[in-house]
Amino acid sequence: MFCPAALPAALLFSLTVAPLGAQSPEARSSAREIRRLRESSNAAIARHDTAGVAAILAPDVVVVSSNSTHIVGREANALRFAEQFRLRPDVTYRRAPGSVRIFEPWHMAAEEGTWAGSWTDADGRVSIGGRYFAKWRRIDGAWRVESETYVPSYCRGSAYCRRAPQ
Numbered sequence: 752m753f754c755p756a757a758l759p760a761a762l763l764f765s766l767t768v769a770p771l772g773a774q775s776p777e778a779r780s781s782a783r784e785i786r787r788l789r790e791s792s793n794a795a796i797a798r799h800d801t802a803g804v805a806a807i808l809a810p811d812v813v814v815v816s817s818n819s820t821h822i823v824g825r826e827a828n829a830l831r832f833a834e835q836f837r838l839r840p841d842v843t844y845r846r847a848p849g850s851v852r853i854f855e856p857w858h859m860a861a862e863e864g865t866w867a868g869s870w871t872d873a874d875g876r877v878s879i880g881g882r883y884f885a886k887w888r889r890i891d892g893a894w895r896v897e898s899e900t901y902v903p904s905y906c907r908g909s910a911y912c913r914r915a916p917q
Contacts, residue, residue: 778853785851785860785887785894796844799836805829809888809895817868817879817901818916835870842870846883858889866901872909879906 774782788807795803808825815821822828835842848864867880881904886897906912 781853782851793845801829801833804832807896809897812896813898815900817903839870844868860887875909877908877911
């Protein structure tokens with residue numbers, strides 16, 4: 752009978768943790784590509800370029816925003832960004848991937864990291880951020896975001912930060 756407690760700690764660690772860090776050259780290449788695509792999306796947001804923002808999204812992407820709004824579809828997400836850029840001329844968002852894990856057999860990837868956003872409302876500057884998770888899938892040879900979820904861990908500034916989402 753197998754008893755994990757009987758294994759030396761170093762061996763148990765290598766069996767449970769080490770395989771997570773081992774990635775094939777193809778997986779490492781995919782992870783680099785996803786990070787590059789994320790940076791291109793960040794740059795598009797900084798330019799207020801809705802086409803550039805939408806470029807990494809799957810046609811049927813599902814985004815759960817920090818205030819729990821669900822936006823379904825690439826076009827709907829592009830329109831939402833266009834509206835934010837119109838209403839908040841100084842709005843910016845930036846996502847910083849902490850990890851990108853590739854599941855090669857299914858051509859899927861998990862991206863986890865931190866995000867931050869800011870803009871000016873009539874009653875002051877908003878600074879918001881937290882953690883995010885994105886699920887990627889290779890579609891017709893290209894990596895695309897299938898879903899993103901944003902969870903706030905702080906919000907400072909205007910009354911926007913004091914209103915709970917409905």
